[in-house]
Amino acid sequence: MTRPQWIRRVWKPAAFLLALLPFLLLAYQWYSDQLSANPIDDVTDTTGTWTLRFLMVTLAITPLRKVTGWNWLLQFRRMIGLFAFFSVALHFLTYIYLDQFFLWEEIAADVQKRPFITVGFASFILMIPLAMTSNDRITKWMGGKRWQQIHRLVYIVAIGGVIHYLWLVKADTQRPLTYGGILILLLGSRVWFFLKPRIAGRRRAAPAQDS
Amino acid sequence: MLLKRSDDIKSSEIAPESLYKNRRQFLKTAAVAAAGLASTSVFGVLSAESSPQNPQWKRPPASSFNTDEDLTPFKDATTYNNFYEFGTDKDDPYRNAQSFRVRPWKVAVEGEIRKPAVYNLEDLVKPYKLEDRVYRHRCVEGWSMVIPWLGFPIADLIRKMQPTSKAKFVEFTTLYDPIQMPGQKRPVLNWPYVEALRMDEAMHPLAIFATGLYGNELPNQNGAPLRTVIPWKYGFKGCKSIVKIRFVEKEPGTTWNISAPQEYGFYSNVNPDVDHPRWSQKFERRIGEFRKRRTLMFNGYADQVASLYTGMDLKQNF
Numbered sequence: 321m322t323r324p325q326w327i328r329r330v331w332k333p334a335a336f337l338l339a340l341l342p343f344l345l346l347a348y349q350w351y352s353d354q355l356s357a358n359p360i361d362d363v364t365d366t367t368g369t370w371t372l373r374f375l376m377v378t379l380a381i382t383p384l385r386k387v388t389g390w391n392w393l394l395q396f397r398r399m400i401g402l403f404a405f406f407s408v409a410l411h412f413l414t415y416i417y418l419d420q421f422f423l424w425e426e427i428a429a430d431v432q433k434r435p436f437i438t439v440g441f442a443s444f445i446l447m448i449p450l451a452m453t454s455n456d457r458i459t460k461w462m463g464g465k466r467w468q469q470i471h472r473l474v475y476i477v478a479i480g481g482v483i484h485y486l487w488l489v490k491a492d493t494q495r496p497l498t499y500g501g502i503l504i505l506l507l508g509s510r511v512w513f514f515l516k517p518r519i520a521g522r523r524r525a526a527p528a529q530d531s
Numbered sequence: 532m533l534l535k536r537s538d539d540i541k542s543s544e545i546a547p548e549s550l551y552k553n554r555r556q557f558l559k560t561a562a563v564a565a566a567g568l569a570s571t572s573v574f575g576v577l578s579a580e581s582s583p584q585n586p587q588w589k590r591p592p593a594s595s596f597n598t599d600e601d602l603t604p605f606k607d608a609t610t611y612n613n614f615y616e617f618g619t620d621k622d623d624p625y626r627n628a629q630s631f632r633v634r635p636w637k638v639a640v641e642g643e644i645r646k647p648a649v650y651n652l653e654d655l656v657k658p659y660k661l662e663d664r665v666y667r668h669r670c671v672e673g674w675s676m677v678i679p680w681l682g683f684p685i686a687d688l689i690r691k692m693q694p695t696s697k698a699k700f701v702e703f704t705t706l707y708d709p710i711q712m713p714g715q716k717r718p719v720l721n722w723p724y725v726e727a728l729r730m731d732e733a734m735h736p737l738a739i740f741a742t743g744l745y746g747n748e749l750p751n752q753n754g755a756p757l758r759t760v761i762p763w764k765y766g767f768k769g770c771k772s773i774v775k776i777r778f779v780e781k782e783p784g785t786t787w788n789i790s791a792p793q794e795y796g797f798y799s800n801v802n803p804d805v806d807h808p809r810w811s812q813k814f815e816r817r818i819g820e821f822r823k824r825r826t827l828m829f830n831g832y833a834d835q836v837a838s839l840y841t842g843m844d845l846k847q848n849f
Contacts, residue, residue, distance in 0.1 A: 356621055357607035357818045358674055421822055426811065434809055487809065490672070491790055492619040492719045 327395055335396055339403045342370050343410070360418045367411035372485065372499050374404035375478045376506065383509040398454050401474070405451040408444050436487035443480030446473050478503055580604075588746030590665060590679055595835065596737065597665040603676035607818050609750045613670065614771055615719055616705060616712035617752065623714065624752035631711055633756040633772075642778035643698035652756055656742060658691065659683035663746065664739055666762035669801045669830045675815045680760050681743030686734040688776075694730070698778035702727040703759055703770035720786050726770035727783040727797070728761065731839055737762055737832060740773075763832040765799045796849035800840070801830035805849045 321329065346366050349355050355362040378401045385393045420427050430437045449470055453459065459467045482503055486496035580602045582588040593599035614624035617631075638655050641647040661681050669675045689701065707723035709715040715722045732738060741760045742749055749755040754771025761768050767787050777783075787795035794808050803813045803826040814823040829836050840848075 357603075357611035358621070358816065360816065361674075418821075419823075426814075430811065433806075434811075436809060491615070492717075494717070 323392070327392060332396070332399065335399060339374070339400065342366065343407075360414065363414050364411065364419065367407050367414060368485070371404050371407040371411055372478075372481050374400050374407055375474070375481060376499065376502050378404060379474065379478060379503070379506040383506060383513070386509075386513055402451060402454055405447050405454075408447055412444050436484050439480050439487065440484035443477045443484060446477050446480070450474060450477070475507060478507075582745035582747060585746040591663040597663065598667055598677060598831070600665075600667070600677045601819070602665065602679060603818050605745050608676055608678050608744065609753060611818065612753065613672075613767070614714075614752060614754065616714045616722075616724065616772070618714045619719060627713055628751035628755075631751040631755070631772075633751060636756050636774075638757065638773060639775045639777075640692055641775070642702075643695040643780065644778050645693040645695070655688075656683070656740070656757070659687050661742065664741075664760070664762075666737075666760060667830050667832075668760075668762065668766055669815055669826065671765035671767055671795070671799070671807065671812075673810060673812070673815050674818055675826075676818050679745055680739065680741040681746060681749075682739040682741035682760065684736050685728075685738045685740055685759065686736060688740065689730075689734060692778070694778045697780045699730055700727050700779050700782055701730060701733045702775075702777045702779055702783040703773050704775035704777070705770055706772045706774045721789050724770060724786045725783060726759070726768055727779075727785050728759075728768075729782075729839075732761070735836060735839065737835055763800060763829040763836045765801055767795070768799050798840075798845075798848050800836075800845065800849075801826060802828060802845055802849070804828075805846055 346363065350359060350363070378397050381393050381397045381400075385391055416422060416427065420430075431441050432438070450473060453462065453467060453470055462470075482496060482500045485499060486493060489496060580590060583605050590602065591597045610625040611621045612624055613619075613621065614628070617624040617627040634652075636652040637649050638652055639647075639649045640655070661683055663679055663681055665677060665679045667675060668678050685701075694701075703726050705724035706712065707715060709722075728738065738759065738761045741754070741758050742756060744750070744753060749758065754769070757773045758771040759769045759773070782797060785797060787799075788797055801812075806812050812826055815826045816823050827833070
């Protein structure tokens with residue numbers, strides 16, 4: 321097999337199954353009664369946490385590719401991004417169905433009055449166009465430039481996701497701040513990769529006259 | 532003190548749709564319902580009300596001190612709770628408290644009383660007759676349980692200690708021992724944990740010191756060997772693993788109030804009309820049930836305790 325074939329036939333399916341594991345495990349724990357006394361909270365926590373994790377992984381691909389030169393990483397990004405959406409969709413449905421039991425009035429009040437839900441809800445809504453445009457045909461139809469512009473929304477989504485987590489914990493901010501730290505690194509690296517050639521370019525353009 | 536008998540609320544009145552008597556059942560019901568195959572008659576009802584450590588134990592008959600609602604199973608009541616001294620996850624107390632040493636245990640009783648002293652726990656509690664108290668327990672986070680505590684009224688101990696006229700509040704302090712309580716290694720809260728009650732609240736016959744649950748000794752993770760239970764307040768007003776009881780004149784600073792004063796007031800009475808700034812307090816999930824239920828004023832103890840707060844604005848004094 322050629323390298324692209326390996327990726328398509330072996331590595332991608334393997335990554336798919338791996339990414340599915342947390343959800344299979346959750347389903348197994350649910351059916352075998354291994355969740356806590358408050359299983360609905362467990363499902364909410366797990367799907368929320370995995371949304372953040374998948375988002376962080378998708379955001380890690382570009383910096384990792386630039387550092388290592390492993391361009392093949394790019395081929396996994398869409399799948400991981402769609403897993404983030406799968407996870408957030410489950411998270412959202414858990415909230416609507418298991419947590420609020422379709423009490424739309426309560427849900428509307430939550431979205432309006434609870435900042436952590438407002439931010440979480442907005443981030444979820446912003447992920448919908450990203451998921452809808454994660455398809456070869458649509459990407460081609462849109463053109464790469466527009467696709468890229470839309471998909472920059474992921475930065476806002478990730479920031480929103482971390483804030484959502486930070487605002488919902490009672491006192492122990494260790495975990496949300498850890499995600500916040502990782503996100504700062506991932507977004508910071510983009511700033512760095514953007515500025516580095518420009519700084520270097522300016523140095524070359526303006527030789528040491530002032531010193 | 533005169534105790535008005537309340538018409539005790541029957542669980543059937545609160546949750547007519549309460550078809551879900553235990554967790555396994557509702558999980559399956561939820562899954563089946565989700566799959567569009569809803570059926571309510573498939574699953575039998577298991578008895579979850581026995582005490583695994585004391586087979587002779589039977590729940591007390593319903594009274595104004597004992598609700599007749601379904602008990603939260605022992606396993607759920609002892610593996611899912613907050614006790615940040617052992618970690619901030621709900622199963623951390625159960626995981627990390629097993630080797631916690633509750634003997635010997637000393638309790639200092641001090642402040643505005645006749646004879647301040649340090650007691651061995653056995654000597655401190657010996658004079659009081661332990662009784663079962665089946666109370667609703669409402670966590671500020673929005674979940675609730677029904678727990679059969681074993682304990683005695685705080686009022687009994689207060690009377691014995693003969694507080695002076697300056698004693699307006701009573702303050703409880705949890706042990707500080709980061710070696711045994713690994714959660715205290717991180718400054719999540721201002722350790723040690725301090726809680727307090729106004730004197731008349733502490734004297735109310737519903738307010739108890741608990742030394743056990745389900746007819747047996749208090750498991751470490753539930754606040755052994757001595758904790759307070761104030762059933763009309765949010766759970767965190769109960770102070771666990773108490774080493775100090777202090778009578779004071781001024782309202783003491785309490786741990787969650789210090790941590791986030793705009794979110795956790797000194798009173799923290801269960802009140803469906805006063806939301807936590809970040810979430811609603813109108814509903815609660817009774818552990819083991821599928822649908823949320825409405826939260827009751829003073830956690831269903833309004834008839835007994837509302838008079839403590841006559842004339843107070845409960846939105847201000849939350």
